[in-house]
Amino acid sequence: MHHHLFERELVHLERVVACSPKEPFPPTYWRDRVEHLKNCPHEPLYSYRIARLSQLVAQLSG
Template sequence: MHHHIFESELVHLERVVACGSQKPFPATYWRDRVENLKNCPQAPMYRYRIARLSRLVAELNA
């Protein structure tokens, strides 16, 4: 994934997951999107942000 696209996806997920309980998509949808980021070559640079998103998505299940 191109760096700019990766960054855009990460920013989008950070915004949407923060209010994810108000959206019509289940937490599994957001979890899959976050997991997809972990497989990108850029992921190591953004490890902290991806881990934070994973925690927020896990909280949606609670």
């Protein structure tokens, strides 16, 4: 994934997940999107932000 697309996806998820959206998408949808970021080459630079997103998604499932 290109660096700018990665950053845009990360920012989008940070905004949306922070609002605790349980509908219309289930927490598994958000978890899958965050997991996808972990497979990108840019992940090491953003590991803190991705870990934070993972925690927020886990709280949605809570």
